[in-house]
Amino acid sequence: MVAAKASSIVLQRTRKQRKLLKRKGMHNSRPAETEISSSPYSFSSDFVANVREKRKSAKAKKLEEKSNVTPLVTKYWFQRYDLFSKYDVGIKLDEEGWFSVTPEEIAASQAHRFAGAGVVIDAFAGVGGNAIQFAKVCHHVVAVEIDPKKVALASHNAKIYGVQDQIDFVVGDFFQLAPFLKGDVVFLSPPWGGPSYKAKENFTLDLLKPKDGHSLFQAAQEITPNIVMYLPRNVDVLQASELSWLSSPPLDIEVEENLVRGRLKGITVYFGDSKLCV
Numbered sequence: 001m002v003a004a005k006a007s008s009i010v011l012q013r014t015r016k017q018r019k020l021l022k023r024k025g026m027h028n029s030r031p032a033e034t035e036i037s038s039s040p041y042s043f044s045s046d047f048v049a050n051v052r053e054k055r056k057s058a059k060a061k062k063l064e065e066k067s068n069v070t071p072l073v074t075k076y077w078f079q080r081y082d083l084f085s086k087y088d089v090g091i092k093l094d095e096e097g098w099f100s101v102t103p104e105e106i107a108a109s110q111a112h113r114f115a116g117a118g119v120v121i122d123a124f125a126g127v128g129g130n131a132i133q134f135a136k137v138c139h140h141v142v143a144v145e146i147d148p149k150k151v152a153l154a155s156h157n158a159k160i161y162g163v164q165d166q167i168d169f170v171v172g173d174f175f176q177l178a179p180f181l182k183g184d185v186v187f188l189s190p191p192w193g194g195p196s197y198k199a200k201e202n203f204t205l206d207l208l209k210p211k212d213g214h215s216l217f218q219a220a221q222e223i224t225p226n227i228v229m230y231l232p233r234n235v236d237v238l239q240a241s242e243l244s245w246l247s248s249p250p251l252d253i254e255v256e257e258n259l260v261r262g263r264l265k266g267i268t269v270y271f272g273d274s275k276l277c278v
């Protein structure tokens with residue numbers, strides 16, 4: 001049984017109560033804060049202040065997050081837990097990161113094929129969606145990204161997943177760095193030209209940025225024949241498969257559709273040594 005005792009708690013009127021009183025013309029009839037002396041509960045003022053402080057900082061966090069969610073980003077924000085299951089731990093993305101990051105489930109299955117592999121080069125690392133998943137199952141990841149702000153975001157996100165020690169982040173242009181990189185697998189998820197990529201009925205490889213798919217593939221081939229390309233769902237699959245002919249004999253290829261919750265998100269083409277895959 002709870003003994004009734006005098007309480008010093010101060011109750012605020014709710015918005016609904018204030019509105020109701022205002023409508024009845026009674027909003028000034030009582031002070032806004034009312035001492036309740038007959039409440040059976042008692043809270044220390046420290047406790048109340050603590051709860052208020054926590055609510056205030058949660059509200060500020062939500063407001064700050066909302067201010068980063070531009071109209072373009074809203075749709076992706078609703079998919080935030082598909083993008084990063086640890087989103088609530090403090091994952092950070094910029095606008096391009098929101099619409100470009102590989103959803104976690106896809107990135108994990110792409111990485112799983114190379115479980116136990118040595119060094120993976122993530123040539124277009126963005127905010128780290130793929131690099132993090134590779135780092136979870138491979139020995140080491142070299143994450144190349146031209147935008148230093150994204151490297152800071154990716155490095156922050158890698159810490160959240162506890163894989164920062166397995167990733168070397170390099171700020172730079174993959175095309176310039178490729179001749180100096182060594183690795184067992186190269187993962188390519190270049191810009192597709194923004195969310196408007198889907199306006200094309202048939203997405204041809206010349207639409208990839210900053211260089212066409214042919215040049216991109218050749219740059220990767222300087223490192224290893226084990227190349228993975230994450231491409232739009234409307235990509236010209238035949239054209240992508242033909243990249244294997246740039247090698248003699250032609251590289252083995254495998255084309256995979258990537259779905260999340262039954263919705264097609266992208267297409268991954270695996271080139272090279274299938275024995276490297278588990």
Ligand code: MGP
Nearest residue numbers: 099100101102103189190191192193194195197265266
């Ligand atoms: P989307 O088609 O823009 O979103 O991107 P969604 O929710 O499938 O849209 P819908 O309304 O048409 O169903 C789908 C996925 O493609 C994203 O989650 C990213 O993984 C990937 N993606 C999209 N873009 C624009 C890029 C890009 O420029 N580069 C890379 N690497 N991936 C991208």
Ligand code: SAH
Nearest residue numbers: 100101102124126127128129130146173174
């Ligand atoms: N797979 C990433 C998303 C990649 S989006 C993820 O899951 O987070 C493509 C990225 O390529 C963008 O962040 C863009 O800044 C970067 N980029 C564009 N041109 C580049 C270049 N020449 N070299 C390296 N990175 C580049």
